[in-house]
Amino acid sequence: MLHRIARILSLAVCLGVIAPAEAALKVLATTPDWAALATELGGDHVNVYSATNAFQDVHRVEAKPSLVARARSADLVVATGAELEVGWLPVLVQESGNAHIQPASPGYFEAAAQLRLLDVPSSVDRSMGDVHPQGNPHVQLDPHNIASIAQALTARLSVLDPAGAAYYQARGADFQARWQQAIGRWEARAAPLKGLSVVVIHKDQVYLCHWLGLREVAAIEPKPGVPPSAGYLAELVTKLSAAPPRVILRNAYNDTKAVEWLAGKINVPVVALPFSVGGTPEAKDLFGLFDDTINRLLGTTR
Template sequence: MRINSNWLNASLLTLSLGIVPMASAELNIFACEPEYGAIASELAPNASVYSATTAFQDPHLVQARPSLIAKMRRADLAVCAGAQLEVGWLPMLQMKAANPAMNSTDKGLFFATDHVETLDKLDKVDRSMGDVHAEGNPHVHFSPGRMLQVARAMASKMEQLDPANAATYQANLKQFEQRWQAAIPKWEADAQVLKGKKVIGYHSSYRYLFDWLGVEQTADLEPKPGIPPSSSHLASLLSRAKQGDISAIVVASYQDRRGADWLAERTGLPVVVLPMTVGGDDQSTDMFGLYSSVIGKLKGTVQ
């Protein structure tokens, strides 16, 4: 039997890159966070998508549970935020899963922040600064422009892993782009009333949302990133709030709101609990619903 040398060379190259052709199978996708699972589902609606975290978990702090190890072991593609958001748990998961495709962005690993410009990059980081990210704020999913860039890059990664279905991924990307670009001006018009408002936040979770909508986070419930509110720090925030220009205290769905409630009781400021990602409330069933939800909740109190 004669073997086509071109076919053989292409096959050997594919295997050397750790890419397995899946012409008759759907991608098995491991999402570190729900927002990237949601984007993956837009691009590959028939894929098996599993999210390692929920909107009620701190994505910085995850245990490498046996169920997560098993899911990553079977994954063709892992989609994560990157910029060291998962540095405390993803390496352990990769090691225990022993799936070579999950160890390199040249293969089946995808970091969203590799494909956008992040805010708040730092030239130097040390422990005295708290839980900060030298590569920039990793919570880019509240920037609509950046998320469009991420979706395009993710579609390209899917094509790399599953070239037989490249046309399908491109068609789904085009549909998503059209819907997303149509939604952005509507969100911006709806959020116009928020421009120039000042809030006290918790961590820098909504850094990109506030940057996009023109909201200013004037203070943080954390004395340093990753450090819970202390009595002395809350007292300083109380003095800041008495200046009268703060509209609300904003916390994410997974964050401890005790400090926020303490401050609210003494200032009369409303506490706004926002979903951090898809699944954070009944409206946030996808990225479109998530954006509509956070804008609506902010408008309801930041007046």
């Protein structure tokens, strides 16, 4: 008899333990990087969905029905901000019928808002191409940015799910410790890369270059978001032939055509970088993203 009751009580306890897991915070991340970060920090207390994959250009994403459905049930939207997702995220938020994720709500988080951005234009005009008034939004390739964003995201998770605050703080502290250690490792390994001259496609490696001290000598896009004309490419060949860069950087989502053409003309290797979690088989999570980025960059210097 007592044995039975004990079993029932233990069952109830089990249910009690299971219940919060069922009520996991639903996180809609706009990129695989924020999805990976939310998973690192939230563990099994969060249920994370990434709106995009590493092969998509986050400027150009469809406000697909599946994403509207995810926005409807989300407790937290983790976006890049700085108008990177301006062409599609507002539609998801507006169509969601979900007050919790409206901008300025605790359920709406922008990574870029936690940082001071690079490339903040002193004036903006669309003749300058796809410029972002608040600064360059491609912030994920500097691990120090990730650390700051992780701090703020941990705080936000604790606000949204106060019962799990201790859990998030513990995970956050653990992540920060591992992350700072990894940064030390990456920076030591990447020391030979300092001063490496690179050509980029879009201005989306700015934070990587800034972090590792790479020297960006040219961009294949004449202006952000503007594809190069034949004339511009010819000019670039002339300019770069005179002083060839060590390497051309390409992101997983970029088209290979213009890059390979230019690489052939000036006889410089192209390095395909993951750019986002999932962009290469090795970039399985945020640690893998930086490990692989540095491995691939170091590969060119050997």
